[in-house]
Amino acid sequence: MSVDSAFGIHHSAFSVSFTLNGSPISVEVDPTDRLLDTLRYRLGLTGTKEGCGEGECGACTVYLDGLPVNSCLVPTYQARGRRVETVESLPPARLDPLLTHGATQCGACTPGVAMTSCWIIDHPELLATHAVRELLAGNLCRCTGYDGILDGIAAAMQARP
Amino acid sequence: MRRQPPPVYSLTVHRLEGLAKLTGRERYVDDLPLEGFLWGATVRSPSPRGRITAIRFDPAIDWSQLTVVDHRDIPGPNTIALIETDQPVLAPGYVRHVHEAVVLLAHPDRAVLRRAAAAVRIDVAPEPAVTDYRAVPRPDQIQYGEDNVLKHLHISKGDVERALAGAPIVVEGVYETGAQEHVYLEPQGMIAALEEDVLVVRGSMQCPYYILKALRYALGRDETRLRVIQTPTGGGFGGKEEYPSTIALHAALLALKSGKPVKIVYDRGEDMAATTKRHPSLVRHRTGVTPDGRLLAQDIEVVMDGGAYVTLSPVVLSRGIIHAAGPYACDHVRIDGRAMFTNAVPFGAFRGFGAPQTHFANERHMDRVAARLGLDPAELRRRNLLRDDESTATGQVIRDGTDRRAVLEQALSLADYDAKRSAHARFNASSATTRRGIGVATFHHGAGFTGSGEVMLASRLAVAGLVDGSIEIRSANIEMGQGTLTVFTALAAERLGIDPSSVRIAAADTARVPYSGPTVAARTAMVVGRLVERACDDLRRRLDLAGATGAGVQAAIRGWYETHAGAELVGEATYEPPPGVMWDDVRYRGDAYGTFGWGAYVAEVEVDLRTYETRVIDFVAVQDVGKVLHEVLARGQVQGGVAQAIGWALLEDCRWKDGAMANAQLTNYLIPTSDDLPRIRVAFLETPYAYGAQGAKGLGELPMDGPAPAIVNAVAAATGADPCVIPLTPERLMQIVEGRMQKAELNEREL
Numbered sequence: 076m077s078v079d080s081a082f083g084i085h086h087s088a089f090s091v092s093f094t095l096n097g098s099p100i101s102v103e104v105d106p107t108d109r110l111l112d113t114l115r116y117r118l119g120l121t122g123t124k125e126g127c128g129e130g131e132c133g134a135c136t137v138y139l140d141g142l143p144v145n146s147c148l149v150p151t152y153q154a155r156g157r158r159v160e161t162v163e164s165l166p167p168a169r170l171d172p173l174l175t176h177g178a179t180q181c182g183a184c185t186p187g188v189a190m191t192s193c194w195i196i197d198h199p200e201l202l203a204t205h206a207v208r209e210l211l212a213g214n215l216c217r218c219t220g221y222d223g224i225l226d227g228i229a230a231a232m233q234a235r236p
Numbered sequence: 237m238r239r240q241p242p243p244v245y246s247l248t249v250h251r252l253e254g255l256a257k258l259t260g261r262e263r264y265v266d267d268l269p270l271e272g273f274l275w276g277a278t279v280r281s282p283s284p285r286g287r288i289t290a291i292r293f294d295p296a297i298d299w300s301q302l303t304v305v306d307h308r309d310i311p312g313p314n315t316i317a318l319i320e321t322d323q324p325v326l327a328p329g330y331v332r333h334v335h336e337a338v339v340l341l342a343h344p345d346r347a348v349l350r351r352a353a354a355a356v357r358i359d360v361a362p363e364p365a366v367t368d369y370r371a372v373p374r375p376d377q378i379q380y381g382e383d384n385v386l387k388h389l390h391i392s393k394g395d396v397e398r399a400l401a402g403a404p405i406v407v408e409g410v411y412e413t414g415a416q417e418h419v420y421l422e423p424q425g426m427i428a429a430l431e432e433d434v435l436v437v438r439g440s441m442q443c444p445y446y447i448l449k450a451l452r453y454a455l456g457r458d459e460t461r462l463r464v465i466q467t468p469t470g471g472g473f474g475g476k477e478e479y480p481s482t483i484a485l486h487a488a489l490l491a492l493k494s495g496k497p498v499k500i501v502y503d504r505g506e507d508m509a510a511t512t513k514r515h516p517s518l519v520r521h522r523t524g525v526t527p528d529g530r531l532l533a534q535d536i537e538v539v540m541d542g543g544a545y546v547t548l549s550p551v552v553l554s555r556g557i558i559h560a561a562g563p564y565a566c567d568h569v570r571i572d573g574r575a576m577f578t579n580a581v582p583f584g585a586f587r588g589f590g591a592p593q594t595h596f597a598n599e600r601h602m603d604r605v606a607a608r609l610g611l612d613p614a615e616l617r618r619r620n621l622l623r624d625d626e627s628t629a630t631g632q633v634i635r636d637g638t639d640r641r642a643v644l645e646q647a648l649s650l651a652d653y654d655a656k657r658s659a660h661a662r663f664n665a666s667s668a669t670t671r672r673g674i675g676v677a678t679f680h681h682g683a684g685f686t687g688s689g690e691v692m693l694a695s696r697l698a699v700a701g702l703v704d705g706s707i708e709i710r711s712a713n714i715e716m717g718q719g720t721l722t723v724f725t726a727l728a729a730e731r732l733g734i735d736p737s738s739v740r741i742a743a744a745d746t747a748r749v750p751y752s753g754p755t756v757a758a759r760t761a762m763v764v765g766r767l768v769e770r771a772c773d774d775l776r777r778r779l780d781l782a783g784a785t786g787a788g789v790q791a792a793i794r795g796w797y798e799t800h801a802g803a804e805l806v807g808e809a810t811y812e813p814p815p816g817v818m819w820d821d822v823r824y825r826g827d828a829y830g831t832f833g834w835g836a837y838v839a840e841v842e843v844d845l846r847t848y849e850t851r852v853i854d855f856v857a858v859q860d861v862g863k864v865l866h867e868v869l870a871r872g873q874v875q876g877g878v879a880q881a882i883g884w885a886l887l888e889d890c891r892w893k894d895g896a897m898a899n900a901q902l903t904n905y906l907i908p909t910s911d912d913l914p915r916i917r918v919a920f921l922e923t924p925y926a927y928g929a930q931g932a933k934g935l936g937e938l939p940m941d942g943p944a945p946a947i948v949n950a951v952a953a954a955t956g957a958d959p960c961v962i963p964l965t966p967e968r969l970m971q972i973v974e975g976r977m978q979k980a981e982l983n984e985r986e987l
Contacts, residue, residue, distance in 0.1 A: 105347075121267035122260020124470075126421045127504040131902035134421055162260035170258040174250050177868040180876065181717025182257030182264075183421035183470025189258050212911040215902070217419050217471055218717045220875030221910040223868070 093154040095120075096164040104151045111135045111146040113154075114161060122162040122186045126215065133214035136187035137161050143194050145213075162186035165193055172230040177223030184216045188224055196231045249729075249736050251869065252721045253468070265425040265439045265467040266501045273427070273497035274303060274342035276490045277353040280510065281331035281338055283360035284367065284579040284894045285379075288329050291339060294355035302352055303494040305340040310489065312456030316481055317449055322380075323545035323582070325454050325485045331360060332379065333544035333581050334896035335510040337482070342490040342498050365579035367895045369541035370518050380577035386542040387550035387575045389557055391629050391824045394568035399533035403524025407605045411521070411597035412961045413944070415541075415890040416514035416883075417897070418586060419907050420716075422470020423507040424480060428487035429497035434461050435488055440469045441480040443754035444712055448746045450481035451488060459746075466744040469716040473880070474585030476716065477756050478548055479511045508900035512584025513890060515540040515552055515575070519560065519597030524568075529609050529616045533568040534629075536560045538594055542575040543582035544895070549575040552583075554686055556590025558828045559941075561629040562598040563640060563680040564620040569629040580895035585756065587877065588940035591681055592884070599677040599945030600960060603952060612657075613949060614648055617678045617836075632827045638860045638923045644678055644836040646919060647858040651838035657953075664954070671843045672853075673954025677946040678836045682829030683861075683934030684759040687819040690830070694811055695753040697767035699728060699775050701805035703797045705790035706738040707775070709768055711752040713760045714744045718936050719869035723761050724768050726866065727929050731772040733785025750808075758833075758934025761865055765929030767809040775807025814927040831925050833933045835859040837878070837942035841950040848966035848973065850886055850951055852914050859938060860921040863931035870935060875916040877939025883908045885944035889963045 092101040095118070104113050114120045114137070123146055126134030130145040137146045138160040170189055178192070179185040191214050195207060207228055208221070216224065256262040281288075291306070293299055307314050307326040314328055315321040327338045338358050343349040366377040366384065373384045380386055400406060426439035435457060441447060444464040451462050464484070469476060483500050490498040502510070517540045524533035538557050542549035557573035606613040621640045627633045648654070653674060660672040684690050698710040709728055715721045721741050729736040742749055752764050776784070779792045796805050819826040840854035857874050864870045887906045891898040899905045924931025944962050952958055957973045 107347075115267075119269075120260075121263065124260075124264075124422070125266075125503075126423075127902045129504070129901060129903055132421065132504075165259060167255055167259055170255065173258055174254045175868075177251070177872040179251065179254050179257045180719075180872055181421065181469065181471035182253070182262050185257045186260040189260075206911075208910040208913075212909040215419075215421065215907060215909060217421055217473070217880065217907065218876045219872055220877075220879030220916050221913060222875045222916055223872050225910065225915075 091151050091155050093156060094158045096160055106152065108151045109147050110137065110149040110151050110154055110159070113151040114146060120161050120163055124183055124186055126184060131215065132184065133191065134184050134187040136190040136214065138190065138194070143191050162190055165189060169193060172234065173224065173227035176227035176230055177219065178227040180218030184214060188214045188216060192224060192228050195228055196235070199232060249722055249726050251719065252725060253715065262468050264422055264470055265427060268427065268438070268467065270427065270497055270499060273499055274344055274490065274494055275346045275349050276340060276342045276487055276498045276500035277349050278337050278486060279339040279341065279353055279356045279358065281327060281334055281336040281358060281360065283331060283362055284334050284365035285332055286360040286362045288327065288331060288338065288358060289361050290359040292357040292359065297352050297355050301343060303342040303490055305489045305493055306338065309493055310454055312454045315454055316485065317453035318478055318547060319550060320546040323547065333579050334894050335581055337486065340486050340490050342494055365895065367578055367580060367892070369516065369539060369576040369578045384577040385574050386546050386577050387553050389553055389573045389824060391557055391569065391571040393629055393631055396533050396535050396568045396570040399568035400522065400524045400535060403532045404527060405525050405608065407523045407525065407608050409521045409601045409604050410960060411519045411600055413517045413593045413596050414963050415516045415583065416586060416888050417508050417890060417905060418473045418475030420471025420473055420475055423502045423504055424476065424483055424511060425499070425501035426480065426483045426487040427497060427499045428484065428491040430491060430495065434463050435492070436463045436465065437484045437488060438465045438467050439480060439484065440476055441466050442469070442472045442476045442714060442716060442756060444744050444746050445751050446478060446754060447481050447484045450485060454485055455488060463745065463747045466714045469714060472716040473587045474589065474756065475511060477585040477754065479584060504902060505900050508905065509897055510581065512547065512582055514586035515542065515549065515583040515590065515593065517556070517593035519594055521597060521601040523601065523605055525605055525609065527609065529611050529619050531564055531566040531620050534561045534566050536571045538571065538573040540575045540590070540593070541578055541580060541583060543578055543580040545582045547582045547584050549583065551686065552585065552590040555682065556594045558630060558682065558686065559591040559680065560594035560598060562595065562602070563622050563678055563834060565622050565626040571629060578895060581897070587880065588937045589757065592881065592940045592944065595677070595679045595941040596944045596962065599679065600948055603675070603949045604958065614644065614653060614676050617644060617676065621678060628828070630828045631825050636831055636923065636925065638834050640834050643834050643858050643860050643921055646921065647676070647836035647838050647856050650858065650917060650919060651840065651854065651856040653838060656840060660954070669845050671845060671954035672841065673950040673952070674838060674840045675946045675949025675953055676836065676838050677942040677949065679941045680832040680834050681758070681934070681938040681941055682832050684763050684830055685757055686828055687821050690763060690811055691813050693753045695764060695767060696750040696808065696810050697752045697764060697771050698750055699768065699771035699807045701775055701793035701796065703794065705794040706740065707732065708740050708742050710742045710749040711764060712744050712749050713752050713755045713764050716755065718760070718873060719866060720755070720760050722869060723765060723865050727765050727768045728772050731769050732776070732789050734789055738790060758936040758938065762925070762928035762932050762934045763811065765932065766927065767811065769929055770809035771807045774809060775805070778805060778807060830927060831933050833859060833861040833935065833938045835938055835942050837946045839943065839946040839950045841947060841954055843951060843954045848970040850964065850969065852882055852947060855914050855916045857916060857939060857942070858919045858921070860923050861935045861938060862925040862928055862933035863922050864920050865930060865932050870920065871918045873935050874918045874939045877936070878916045878943050879908050879913055881940050881943035882913060882947065885947045885962050886964055887912070889965055
């Protein structure tokens with residue numbers, strides 16, 4: 076991929092294969108590359124954001140084998156043979172309730188928030204044991220006070236068949 | 237048949253760029269494709285004050301592979317031009333705070349660059365630093381003027397000494413607020429590149445023209461060879477008002493020296509450590525009052541920590557003292573304000589801009605006055621809130637038609653204030669481990685620039701009619717999450733009666749847009765939005781179309797180009813002050829703002845007496861900010877502002893070492909999560925303001941003012957303690973409740 080030179084990272088050869096948004100891929104990485112770096116700077120999938128680099132803010136949330144994780148805490152080699160899904164895989168129509176309820180303002184936390192929100196919406200069984208506020212607590216947002224996000228999630232869950 | 241009213245787009249347009257943000261398609265500065273560029277890094281001072289004796293480059297590194305810049309590479313004056321010219325772009329042999337930039341490096345490989353930056357050692361011969369703004373500096377600590385006072389301002393109304401001497405009751409108090417980090421989720425970043433002979437800077441910013449001014453000054457380049465373009469900005473809150481000029485200059489110097497594009501993106505740790513924060517403050521109150529609670533005199537002293545350079549401290553102090561007496565009628569007011577030099581990382585603009593600090597003190601003090609008089613705190617406010625034709629501390633006569641008591645009553649009613657007070661008394665008598673309380677704050681916030689600021693800005697804006705009949709709004713005001721794009725689009729669409737899809741907003745690019753002022757001070761919708769409307773009117777005038785709307789306007793625009801080949805159709809507007817606004821900048825008297833927004837916030841808290849944790853369990857925010865332009869966006873501004881202020885009040889604790897943040901990471905600088913907050917219930921009263929877009933006043937800053945005092949007042953009601961310091965962390969509350977904290981004492985900042 077030519078994205079390497081575009082983003083200015085030179086690397087030693089180290090190949091990792093995994094499924095990215097439904098398609099198999101192989102990518103050359105440094106042993107120290109985080110999954111976040113690989114997605115953004117080697118694969119050009121810049122929807123996944125870096126907010127803190129230490130697993131506190133959730134802006135870099137992706138699904139690893141269907142579970143939301145902070146991609147800044149995952150060395151790329153740990154994705155070997157696994158399923159990785161990023162914000163680019165979300166169908167825009169699913170995000171409509173978040174849009175209309177004011178779930179996004181500046182947008183920097185938003186891809187992570189969208190990933191976690193969709194995961195909550197897809198797992199209504201979690202609400203038997205957890206509040207949505209608790210499930211969302213791994214995603215920091217500095218703009219909305221979270222109410223717009225919570226309203227969007229609630230609307231989407233209500234609209235489910 | 238009745239004529240249909242024109243469509244109200246402002247109620248139907250969703251955030252225009254919202255879907256791009258939700259799907260990750262929005263490209264921020266670090267997302268832009270860029271070829272053949274270098275990453276830039278900053279090497280910083282390890283010491284709060286002293287002469288640089290050596291800069292040592294580890295011989296193990298091949299430095300010929302790196303671009304290295306220091307102060308000798310600056311073509312013009314080594315100054316970040318802002319209000320004063322005291323702050324260097326790169327320290328010229330002397331440092332005044334930890335993390336002050338000394339050397340810049342650039343290299344194509346980020347990992348190599350990180351290793352290189354760690355291999356530069358800056359030796360400093362230490363000199364006595366001042367790290368406590370509250371203490372009188374020793375002679376060997378004086379570094380600004382004769383007394384380290386960066387700015388001294390004074391407001392005087394009536395005769396405070398006489399009124400205090402004659403007052404039957406005088407209540408005193410001392411209040412302190414801590415620094416606060418913005419934590420916009422997108423860290424700061426800039427790209428600088430030479431394109432032909434033009435130096436182009438792109439990045440995350442609130443004020444493209446501030447950066448243009450800083451580049452022009454320090455680089456000695458005229459504006460024809462400079463261009464600043466805002467990229468989608470992931471939050472600002474004031475943190476991207478003045479600081480981005482520094483990063484822009486750093487990236488520019490590296491780009492000029494290397495001849496390649498240079499990208500500097502701070503990681504979270506560097507961003508928290510090196511950039512500005514909210515000014516810490518200490519406020520003393522002495523208040524004369526009648527037994528039935530009428531304010532007779534307010535004597536107020538405000539001290540703020542400015543840090544090591546002037547930056548925006550004079551104007552932050554100015555807004556702080558203008559709001560210090562609150563939204564109350566009082567004939568005798570004296571406010572004395574000082575911003576102090578310290579060897580701390582400079583403090584800067586942050587949502588509210590000084591007013592949250594002084595409102596915290598004043599609203600906490602009102603509760604102390606109420607306690608002394610045995611009055612319900614809400615009743616004390618009811619008796620003193622400004623009525624129309626009464627005047628503020630600066631003598632500004634308020635005559636905006638807002639019913640400030642109605643704002644308060646609605647907040648109390650929505651919060652069920654009276655019933656909760658009784659219920660809490662019963663609950664607290666029965667619980668061994670938990671205390672509940674409810675607190676209120678009433679406050680105001682001046683909209684737009686202070687004093688003659690808007691007149692001096694003389695903001696200009698253009699609305700162009702394009703060949704295809706659509707229009708383009710050209711302004712320097714940017715989107716950072718607050719909704720500029722959506723609001724401007726809706727305002728223009730409504731003004732011209734055209735569909736919002738026929739309106740576009742030009743990028744905030746100094747080569748293309750006129751200077752409509754900075755995106756700060758809650759001025760964008762009110763002041764600049766009004767310019768959008770007036771520029772639309774001017775466009776219509778140029779088309780000679782007084783009455784036409786909708787398709788008629790668009791057809792006329794297309795028609796205009798048939799007879800004006802090679803020309804461009806542009807409607808323009810320049811700021812005009814509302815009539816009768818008079819401000820005396822020397823005596824600090826008169827109309828400090830064109831208008832104020834008014835708020836009454838009520839917080840209900842629960843305090844756990846085992847852990848001293850405070851949880852906000854209900855929050856009601858009622859305000860009158862004129863006409864609400866977009867319900868979802870406006871509510872979001874309030875909810876987000878309240879959440880940020882709850883963090884400031886209870887959680888966000890900047891720890892200091894040598895005048896720098898010791899906890900510069902989100903692991904131990906805690907901002908509120910969804911699980912830390914209640915639903916924030918928002919209501920608006922809408923008294924239109926004749927000189928704001930569609931009757932709107934400023935909104936974005938106001939929600940920062942009320943929550944902290946409302947919450948701490950609630951904690952006081954719950955516990956019977958009298959906390960006067962924020963952030964009111966569990967540790968601090970424990971000390972206060974258990975009586976170990978005799979006086980206000982914030983951080984352990986070394987003397």
